[in-house]
Amino acid sequence: MSERSALVVEDSPTMRQLIALALRRIPALGFAEAANGAEALSLLGSRSFDVILLDINMPVMNGFAFLEQLAQMKTRPPVIIISTESARDDIDRAMSLGAVAYVTKPVRGPDLAATVSRVLGERPA
Amino acid sequence: MGADDDRPRVGSAEAVLAAMRRSVELVQELLQTTAVQAEHIRSVEHELLSARQRVAFLEGETSQLRQRLREGIPGIDPQQLEELIEEQNTFAHLFVTSDRLARARAASEVVEIADEVLANLIGADRFAVWLQWQGAPPVLSAPPLPRWRSEPGLHKDLVTQTLATGSWSRPPGVAQDAVPVAVPILLDGNPVGAMLIVRLVPQVGHLGRLQDDLLRLLSERVAPSLCLTALRAGGGAAAWAGVRGLVPALQEAP
Numbered sequence: 001m002s003e004r005s006a007l008v009v010e011d012s013p014t015m016r017q018l019i020a021l022a023l024r025r026i027p028a029l030g031f032a033e034a035a036n037g038a039e040a041l042s043l044l045g046s047r048s049f050d051v052i053l054l055d056i057n058m059p060v061m062n063g064f065a066f067l068e069q070l071a072q073m074k075t076r077p078p079v080i081i082i083s084t085e086s087a088r089d090d091i092d093r094a095m096s097l098g099a100v101a102y103v104t105k106p107v108r109g110p111d112l113a114a115t116v117s118r119v120l121g122e123r124p125a
Numbered sequence: 126m127g128a129d130d131d132r133p134r135v136g137s138a139e140a141v142l143a144a145m146r147r148s149v150e151l152v153q154e155l156l157q158t159t160a161v162q163a164e165h166i167r168s169v170e171h172e173l174l175s176a177r178q179r180v181a182f183l184e185g186e187t188s189q190l191r192q193r194l195r196e197g198i199p200g201i202d203p204q205q206l207e208e209l210i211e212e213q214n215t216f217a218h219l220f221v222t223s224d225r226l227a228r229a230r231a232a233s234e235v236v237e238i239a240d241e242v243l244a245n246l247i248g249a250d251r252f253a254v255w256l257q258w259q260g261a262p263p264v265l266s267a268p269p270l271p272r273w274r275s276e277p278g279l280h281k282d283l284v285t286q287t288l289a290t291g292s293w294s295r296p297p298g299v300a301q302d303a304v305p306v307a308v309p310i311l312l313d314g315n316p317v318g319a320m321l322i323v324r325l326v327p328q329v330g331h332l333g334r335l336q337d338d339l340l341r342l343l344s345e346r347v348a349p350s351l352c353l354t355a356l357r358a359g360g361g362a363a364a365w366a367g368v369r370g371l372v373p374a375l376q377e378a379p
Contacts, residue, residue, distance in 0.1 A: 014241040018221045084244065086328045104328045106248050106335065108214045 022109035037066030056083040067097035248329030283307040291316035312348035
């Protein structure tokens with residue numbers, strides 16, 4: 001199976017570690033980390049990703065601003081939002097900006113792995 | 126009999142005819158209404174049939190999924206599997222929190238980790254972390270994002286009570302799984318701080334087992350991690366020299 005890659009955009013190192021633990025369930029999935037939207041855009045300039053896991057509340061560049069920038073790019077990986085925000089307006093805004101799924105924190109590892117697998121078109125291990 | 130004599134009879138017949146016509150119209154209207162209602166009933170019956178078929182399909186799918194779950198892990202029913210997933214998820218959260226606290230190299234990092242765990246893993250929407258060093262007035266550590274910060278002075282009585290007693294404090298009448306709550310930060314069983322949760326995010330609602338376990342971990346591990354960072358602040362070699370002096374040597378050289 002070819003190696004796929006996920007980009008985790010999240011300012012909390014604790015959350016990044018928890019997400020990494022959940023993504024280990026998915027075979028042949030490598031991942032990179034960014035602490036905010038600006039770092040993520042920089043990474044996207046040098047390599048491609050199969051899926052992006054994106055927080056909303058982040059310093060420097062938040063998730064909404066990142067989605068707006070991502071919309072200008074030629075190739076756009078599918079984006080899964082992971083956020084504490086559960087208001088209908090936030091979900092609608094994220095989906096209208098191109099996100100394909102919305103997961104609210106606190107996340108359950110198996111549920112997150114299932115969502116990422118679904119977006120990648122596979123079943124988790 | 127003259128025409129004048131027939132006039133009332135003609136009028137009466139016309140009235141009867143008019144009444145009959147009206148009756149016929151009413152019957153026609155009734156028939157039309159009945160036809161429309163019959164059409165509605167057929168439509169509703171069709172929808173009902175579709176819904177029944179959909180329910181049957183979903184029931185079949187659910188049954189198949191349950192069967193696959195049973196086949197996937199023999200002897201474990203879906204409820205048990207759900208509990209196992211929940212437990213595994215809790216352990217993952219506890220492991221990550223414990224690992225992060227153990228790796229912290231500065232006191233500020235320990236407090237940041239506590240903030241991250243409270244906001245992202247526990248689901249605290251408004252909270253504050255207080256630290257109190259050896260009788261000095263408690264120091265408030267503000268969460269990184271303003272939206273998470275509890276208002277200054279809010280539930281001061283709960284924080285004061287927890288700092289004095291070292292136990293969890295809630296206002297009278299608040300349920301054991303509800304907020305606001307003040308949770309002690311303990312060092313060797315003595316309170317050296319408190320975490321105040323004023324509100325939870327809507328999707329969490331109450332303090333479940335995951336939240337309870339994480340709060341107990343923070344309660345016990347934050348202060349020792351702070352002490353460890355103080356030891357590390359002098360450099361790894363200094364910390365190791367201190368440990369070396371405390372561990373009785375069984376053998377000087379291997």
